[in-house]
Amino acid sequence: MKKVCVLPGDGIGPEVIECAVKVLNAASDQLEFVQADIGQAEYRKSGTHLSRDTLDLMKSCDSSLFGAVTTSSSPDYESPVLRFRKELNLYVNLRPVKTLVHLPQRPPLDVVIVRENSEGMYTQQEQYDDKGVTTLRRVTREASDRIVRYAIDYARKNGRRKVTCVHKANVLRASDGLFLSIFRELMSSEGSGLEASEQLVDSAAMKLVTDPAEFDVIVTLNLYGDILSDVAAGVAGGLGFAPSGNLGPKYSVFEPAHGSAPDIAGKGIANPTAAILAAALMLRHIGLPKEGQAVERAVSEFYSSGHLTSDLGGRHGSVSFTEHVLKNLGR
Ligand code: NAD
Ligand code: IPM
Ligand code: MN
Secondary structure: OEEEEEEEEOOOHHHHHHHHHHHHHHHOOOEEEEEOOOOHHHHHHHOOOOOHHHHHHHHHOOEEEEEEOOOOOOOOOOOHHHHHHHHOOOOEEEEEEEOOOOEOOEOOOEEEEEEEOOOEOOOOOEEEOOOOEEEOOEOOHHHHHHHHHHHHHHHHHOOOOEEEEEEOOOOOOOHHHHHHHHHHHHHHHHOOOOEEEEEEHHHHHHHHHHOHHHOOEEEEOHHHHHHHHHHHHHHHOOHHHOEEEEEOOOOEEEEEOOOOOOOOOOOOOOOOHHHHHHHHHHHHHOOOHHHHHHHHHHHHHHHHOOOOEHHHOOOEOHHHHHHHHHHHOOO
């Protein structure tokens, strides 16, 4: 049996995670679940958005499935997402985004964003002075090396042909320059058989919208990966279409790339596709690849048979979408 820690969170987090857990239960009888609070519900209980006990529980499981949290405006707020990424050493953020439904004006895409998940603009070190604020942005050889190696390895194991380094080394000459030089070195020493390409982040954002077939695997720094994965999601149909896996040497946490979407929470119209595809990524990661593939097929079949979710103007809300996926899974 594999043990999964379920962290529904805030807003639409619990709505899409409920759907994903139903699908997981239908896809495999090898799973057991434990559940914990994260975000506002946890804060009301314990005064922290992610407790030490929950982190320990996550560590005791084979993986975790997380919904989303709403960021608090309180000055002493510590993001539970950034905390679990750091505490569990989840240095990779894997974000595959693929077109499942062909939409007017949106070219098909099938891109895997490998986002550096531990440093860059996310050091959370910001210092006030009398004129303003300085933020520490950190790029290390170690973190750049391991993320580029991950991207190369991912490309090879998943039959991908090209790895594009997305950077801003024309301005951030030293830091992004370091990331880019490590990419170049590793692609020439380890990347045989793979095409290496480079793209500045601003034009990469444009090309993801106009010509996404340019891209296969993208390896990039933390904030660029955050932004580009939402751009890619938008091209595929919206934020309901981008799953995400936070991966490290020992632990993993899977989540939809989207947030808590307070504008649609409670309406039953959140698209659970990203959460369910995140659950499928989790199945693959914990050694249930056939089950993961079956879930991906069941989701894709929903769209290929002409159905549409509410976010795309269709009539299927979270529950009805999930019923179709369960039926496609043969349940
Ligand atoms: P968001 O991703 O929550 O929503 C952006 C837009 O996309 C909204 O219009 C929303 O309705 C739509 N959307 C998102 N997911 C959808 C889905 N599954 N189906 C249909 N539509 C969907 O981003 P935001 O509005 O910028 O942020 C809201 C809150 O979420 C903020 O507090 C933010 O900090 C937080 N956030 C949390 C996470 C996380 O917990 N991992 C990620 C991103 C944002
Ligand atoms: C994401 C989110 C997070 C990020 C926030 C909630 C800390 O936007 O997972 O994409 O910026 O990484
Ligand atoms: Mn984001």
